[in-house]
Amino acid sequence: MCRHLAYLGPAVALCDIVINPPHSLYRQSWAPRRQRNGTVNADGFGLGWYAPGDPVPARYRRTGPVWADPSFADVTRVVRSGALLGAVRDTTEGSAPDESAAAPYTYGPWLFSHNGALLGWPRSVADAAETLPAAELLTLEARCDSALAWALALHQLRAGAGPDEALADTTGRLASLTPESRLNFLLTDGHTIAATAWGDSLWFLSAPGRSLVVASEPHDDDPRWTEVPDRHLLTGDTSEVLLIPLKEPHL
Template sequence: MCRHLAYLGPPVSPAELLVEPPYGLYRQSWAPRMQRHGTVNADGFGLGWYAEGQPHPARYRRAVPIWADENFTDLARVLRTGALLAAVRSATASTTAGEAAAAPYAADGWLFSHNGALTGWPKATGAVAELLEPAELLGLEARCDSALVWALLRRRLRSGQEPARALAGTVREVARCTEARLNLLLTDGKVIAATTWGDTLFHRLELGRSVRVASEPGDDGPGWTPVPDRSVLLATPDAVTVHPLDSALREDPLR
């Protein structure tokens, strides 16, 4: 499956968000509490973050378990950022290994992560691949289901669709072709957008200050709010809105 988290707010160290919480993303790599599919997330990890004055994010990705990378804890301790997206990976069977398959994916100032799977990859998902042009398929960053979903979403974003609508349209587009779990997470450093389709998602809003969106809470403190399945979420430090996924799909020009 995978676990992921996005944050917007005052600059903090990634360690404060990922490592120090008692059930944070770092621990979720070997002991997730709410993961419905798979038991560990040891097939790689990634961190993407935005620096002040830089429109395009930086990334640090590895194909090893997050706990096996001593450099990560040092990086997470000293880096500071007001916007990040991080993920730990549980690879879908038959997908490729390697850093290129680890989220977050990035393009045009966006960071993206997929918590889920396209069932029966790759044989049962040919209809999804047919949605892309040959050049788009050849340009996939990795031979895996998440990279395929990202290519579909990126096409919608480049067409000018707003994040929530683009995510919802991508989920429905894929779900019409194959059985899938599609919790998607997207940020441009200013807004977080996400979908729930087959697994858990939570948000924690400190109004006017910060917001976190995560597969599961990093602690047992107050403020964590579950997002219903088959929903689309849009979040900033000033507000979180959640709507049924179908409501974001009316008159979808790419359906």
């Protein structure tokens, strides 16, 4: 499993979102409070963020545990942004262990993360892979289940689907092939956030007109955190948040 988080709001030091909160994503790498599968997320990490006036996000990724990289704290202390996506990783069996498999994945303005696992990977989802053009399969960022999920969602985005439709379609397709998989996806373009709750925890903290945080679990004890029901899609920005039930897969 993994833990992930996305933020939209006023520009802040990255560390104020991913390190400084008492139950931050940084701390969740060794002490998650609500993780249902696995106990430590020490197999890699990544952070993507947007600079003012630039729609293409920057990205910092490494193998190994986030606490073992002293440069990460320095980078997040001095860099400010009003939009980011971060993740800490617990590797799915059979997936690549290197930096290329660490979220976030990116293309154009998009940042994507997967908290979960495709059970039976890779054989269980071979039919889904066969629906992708060869060129897209050959350019997968990594040999892992999350990279395939991203390729399926990105294919929908390239075809003109909105982020909500892309995640709903990807979730439904994968769930129909491997029903017990955990499919918590997180996607942002720096202006909106879309996420799925399918098999693991997902929460959001909204301050309408100001900020939105969507995360695997609350990073502090603010009572305004709201849990997303399982098998629901979240879409939102700093103005509003919508929760939509996801369709059950055709098995």
